[in-house]
Amino acid sequence: MRVFLAIEFPDDIKEYLDQVQQVVKKKSVKGNFTNKKNFHLTLRFIGETRIDELDKLKEAINKISLHQSYFQLSFSKLGQFTKGNKRIIWVGIKHNEILNQLYILLERALDEQGYPREENSFVPHITLGRQVVLAEKLDKINEKIHIDKMVIPVRKISIMESTRLNGELTYIPLYSKSLIFQ
Known part of the structure; x- marks a missing residue:
């Protein structure tokens, strides 16, 4: 199974x-857009995993959840990753020290379970679409879209499976651990 850790x-x-x-879609020529029910914040992509390895992932998130209380995030702006002419369009997360510390603790806990540390730097974002071809520059779209600074509650960390059900990409929570309430 293909898994990742997420909020x-x-x-x-x-x-x-x-x-x-929907606004980004209107400003795009084409793209593979994320299904609304699949929106999440990836903390760490794990990849192909055997079912018997899930206990190690559970142990890692159980360990950090003992020391992490609820917190809140907010959106920043639209951004993109580019590879050649392919773009991933995303909504960024405003800098949050609690989230950064959570990520560092998660990396340590995963390392203790035998998962090598992530080589890329952590850029918290929510993917809106992949292989997007924009009709205009992202800077122009950002000028037209006001990203609300609404509060995003973070109450748990989940192990998610990425699978196809009836041909549709679906993310299924396999295990969730609540953060402590203070």
Whole structure:
């Protein structure tokens, strides 16, 4: 199975991201856009994993959740990753020291479980679309879209499976661990 560790969003946040995505779609020639129900914040992509390895992932998130209380995030602006002429368009997360510390603790916990540390730097974002061809420059689109600074509650960390159901990419939570409430 193909898995990743993530922060899941409540429905109102997914609805908002869908509204932003609709504007981006209108400003795009084409793209492979994320299904609204799949919006999330990836903390760490793991990849192909055997079912018996899930216990190591559970142990890692259980360990960090013991020391991490609920916190909140907010959106920043639209951004992109480019590879050649292919673009991933995303909504960024405003700098958040608690999220950065959570990521560092997660990396340590995963390293202790035998997962090598991530080589790329952590750029927290929510993917709106892949292989997007924009009709105009992203700077121009950013000028037209006001990204709301709404509060995004972070209450748990989840192990998610990426699979296809009836031909549709679907993310299924396999295990979630609540953060402590203070």
